[in-house]
Amino acid sequence: MPNNNWGTITPKxxxxxxxxxxxxxxxxxxxxxxxxxxxxxKNIVVIYRGMWxxxxxxYLFTLNVYVWEKYHINYTAMFDIDSRQLHxxxxxxxxxxxxxxxxxxGVVLYMLSSYNQIHILGASLDSFPLILSLVFWALVFCPxxxxxxxxxxxxxxxxxxxxxxxxxxxDFPSFFLADQLCSMGIMLIDIEYAFCYYSNYFSSTHDILGxxxxxxxxxxxxxxxxxxYLWRFFQCLRQYYDSTPIPISPSTLLPLNHSHHIHNxxxxxxxxKPITPLLNAGKYATSLCVISLSALxxxxxxxxxxxxxYKSWWVFAMICSTLYSYSWDIKMDWGLLxxxxxxxxxxxxxxxxxxxxxxxxxxxxxxxxVTWVITLSPAFFGVTLSRDILISIMSSVEVTRRIMWNFFRxxxxxxxxxxxxxxxxxxxxxx
Numbered sequence: 001m002p003n004n005n006w007g008t009i010t011p012k013x014x015x016x017x018x019x020x021x022x023x024x025x026x027x028x029x030x031x032x033x034x035x036x037x038x039x040x041x042k043n044i045v046v047i048y049r050g051m052w053x054x055x056x057x058x059y060l061f062t063l064n065v066y067v068w069e070k071y072h073i074n075y076t077a078m079f080d081i082d083s084r085q086l087h088x089x090x091x092x093x094x095x096x097x098x099x100x101x102x103x104x105x106g107v108v109l110y111m112l113s114s115y116n117q118i119h120i121l122g123a124s125l126d127s128f129p130l131i132l133s134l135v136f137w138a139l140v141f142c143p144x145x146x147x148x149x150x151x152x153x154x155x156x157x158x159x160x161x162x163x164x165x166x167x168x169x170x171d172f173p174s175f176f177l178a179d180q181l182c183s184m185g186i187m188l189i190d191i192e193y194a195f196c197y198y199s200n201y202f203s204s205t206h207d208i209l210g211x212x213x214x215x216x217x218x219x220x221x222x223x224x225x226x227x228x229y230l231w232r233f234f235q236c237l238r239q240y241y242d243s244t245p246i247p248i249s250p251s252t253l254l255p256l257n258h259s260h261h262i263h264n265x266x267x268x269x270x271x272x273k274p275i276t277p278l279l280n281a282g283k284y285a286t287s288l289c290v291i292s293l294s295a296l297x298x299x300x301x302x303x304x305x306x307x308x309x310y311k312s313w314w315v316f317a318m319i320c321s322t323l324y325s326y327s328w329d330i331k332m333d334w335g336l337l338x339x340x341x342x343x344x345x346x347x348x349x350x351x352x353x354x355x356x357x358x359x360x361x362x363x364x365x366x367x368x369x370v371t372w373v374i375t376l377s378p379a380f381f382g383v384t385l386s387r388d389i390l391i392s393i394m395s396s397v398e399v400t401r402r403i404m405w406n407f408f409r410x411x412x413x414x415x416x417x418x419x420x421x422x423x424x425x426x427x428x429x430x431x
Contacts (some may be wrong), residue, residue: 007048014097021104027135028111043112043213045198045388047129050190051103051136053399058096062401065092067407072349073343073414079173081154091148099136106132117181130198169242171412175235181228182287182400186395188224222295229287236281246270248403276332285329286321293317327407329365333411336362351411361404368401 075081110128140152161174162181181188195215247270297306297310330336336358338347343355350358371394374383380388385393 001005013093014101017234018060018097018099018104021101021108025104025108025111028108028328036133042386042388043193044129045392046190047133047194047197048103048107049388049392049395050194051099051133052183053190055096055099055103056396057180057399057403058092058099060400060407062092063407064403064410068410070110071411073351073410074357075410078410078413079154079170079176082150091151095151099139102135102139106135106252125341126198129194133194133198134295162231166231166238168238170239172237175232175239178228178232178235179405182232183398185225185228186391186398188227189221192220192224218295218298222291226291229284229291232282233281233284233288235296236277236284237407240273240275240281243273243277245273247271280328280332283321283324286317286324290321292316318372322372326366326369330362332370334358334407334408335415336408342398347415349415351415352407358408361408364404368397368404371397 065075067073113128139397142149142152155177158173158177158428161171162178163167193213200213291315293310297308300310301308336346340348342348343358345370346355346358346360352358374390374394378385383390
């Protein structure tokens with residue numbers, strides 16, 4: 001098999017480089033003692049964040065792959081990946097470290113150039129995020145046989161299935177990828193912001209650019225955040241359309257005292273489709289309501305601190321959506337809360353041998369899902385960070401929550417389809 005790892009570096013070398021970059025960045029950050037030494041930093045934070053989130057996701061996804069391999073969860077079959085072209089966790093860790101180094105170099109160069117207005121190679125400050133963005137997306141869309149072209153090909157193929165979700169049969173990789181994108185909404189609007197910023201870079205001043213792109217975001221941002229949820233909603237409807245009807249006997253629907261009506265008669269078997277996909281679609285519909293109300297609140301309030309009627313409805317919808325989504329995570333996606341399970345609140349068969357991991361995940365998932373409460377009044381919770389920094393932290397928390405969700409989602413998928421994935425499960429699945 002040909003080696004297509006060109007463009008990536010070894011993990012040990014990468015970790016050494018990242019450590020040096022991190023120490024240098026911290027020195028520049030704390031030695032300045034003044035945030036205004038970094039001009040236009042609010043715009044730059046958004047641009048860098050749009051590249052940071054997929055890098056963080058890729059790094060953490062390496063943990064997913066490591067654990068799935070350790071416990072013989074057949075993720076290659078679930079994701080329709082040719083295991084002969086997969087170098088286990090190396091594909092993900094090499095790609096993540098390469099992108100992380102590119103991102104770290106761009107951040108340090110920006111900070112170094114900002115510090116006392118030192119210009120490196122005569123480049124302007126805003127040129128470093130631009131160059132980094134071009135390098136980042138060049139690696140992602142590179143057409144040559146390097147930087148794991150087969151893995152990128154898999155991503156683009158299933159992204160295509162994602163966009164055609166309402167019109168084609170939905171497979172596991174497509175709706176799994178759609179769920180991942182639901183946790184990456186901030187990345188989508190940050191990419192749009194970077195495109196707006198640099199497409200008008202030479203025709204407007206930096207301050208005006210920030211205002212222009214922020215104003216445009218009030219209309220585009222809700223559409224970008226809502227798009228994964230909308231497509232996931234359509235996928236659920238398509239799954240209901242393609243679902244196999246379940247046979248049901250009328251006798252099971254009649255009260256006992258009416259059973260004589262069908263006595264000595266041939267039972268007529270009827271069918272109905274399972275409503276689980278529709279209930280799942282309802283979960284994404286509540287999320288779309290949250291996004292719509294947030295957009296209306298943003299459009300109609302005069303000052304950022306104003307409390308409109310839409311904000312009140314947003315809080316109510318957010319509570320409903322959080323409870324709906326959390327319940328679905330635990331009961332349906334993870335397959336827990338079985339009433340007759342040997343392990344209380346879990347299920348009888350567990351692939352991960354330490355059952356307390358499940359209890360921890362159930363609590364952590366709830367905590368990370370309700371972090372939105374902080375945005376209602378950051379000062380009340382003692383949070384004094386700027387809005388952009390707070391969003392950066394909360395979006396990173398959401399990516400982390402999604403990675404944790406992945407562990408148990410694939411475990412439950414294998415538990416529900418033991419025959420389909422028996423090739424790997426037979427190698428030592430633990431109970």
